[in-house]
Amino acid sequence: MSITTRYFILEFGYESSVRPDRRLVYEQGNKLEESRRLSDISILFNDTLVRRYNFEYNSLNNESSLSSLSKIKYIGSDNSSILHTITFGYYQSTSYYTNSTTYNTSVLFSNSAGEDFGVRLIDLNNDGYIDMIQGRGATSEKKAWLNNKTGWNESNNFAPPEFFVYNSDPSVDKQ
Numbered sequence: 001m002s003i004t005t006r007y008f009i010l011e012f013g014y015e016s017s018v019r020p021d022r023r024l025v026y027e028q029g030n031k032l033e034e035s036r037r038l039s040d041i042s043i044l045f046n047d048t049l050v051r052r053y054n055f056e057y058n059s060l061n062n063e064s065s066l067s068s069l070s071k072i073k074y075i076g077s078d079n080s081s082i083l084h085t086i087t088f089g090y091y092q093s094t095s096y097y098t099n100s101t102t103y104n105t106s107v108l109f110s111n112s113a114g115e116d117f118g119v120r121l122i123d124l125n126n127d128g129y130i131d132m133i134q135g136r137g138a139t140s141e142k143k144a145w146l147n148n149k150t151g152w153n154e155s156n157n158f159a160p161p162e163f164f165v166y167n168s169d170p171s172v173d174k175q
Contacts, residue, residue, distance in 0.1 A: 013040035020064040118165035137166035
């Protein structure tokens with residue numbers, strides 16, 4: 001890919017293989033796949049190389065599920081002399097997730113047939129902890145559970161005014 005003006009050309013080079021931390025994201029309702037990273041930017045004047053920037057990346061975790069820019073090299077007009085290098089460092093990532101049964105809930109989100117029980121996760125009381133809310137028309141359930149940092153307590157004060165799911169049978173065509 002390149003951008004051309006009257007005198008200058010900017011050429012963008014991308015990695016030849018799929019990045020190890022390939023991502024599928026949605027931006028303003030559009031599905032985007034981030035499969036390649038920028039590897040070079042070449043600046044040409046009258047079709048002659050003026051300078052080139054080369055980008056290198058490091059994995060930020062053991063799973064290679066997250067990478068970030070680690071080095072930018074400023075390369076001269078001969079396309080080989082490294083005139084300057086900028087290096088970026090990052091703190092070692094730490095996983096704070098531990099598998100725990102503390103937050104197991106007796107409320108089911110769905111069953112093995114895919115029936116939606118109308119349970120959703122949301123921070124109802126703005127305390128930064130994930131709470132649960134349920135609105136299921138098939139059983140007339142309107143409930144809420146607040147996270148108390150060790151589990152959930154049912155709270156009628158936050159019960160939803162409407163149902164989220166009316167007919168939760170997956171075999172019925174949903175609107």
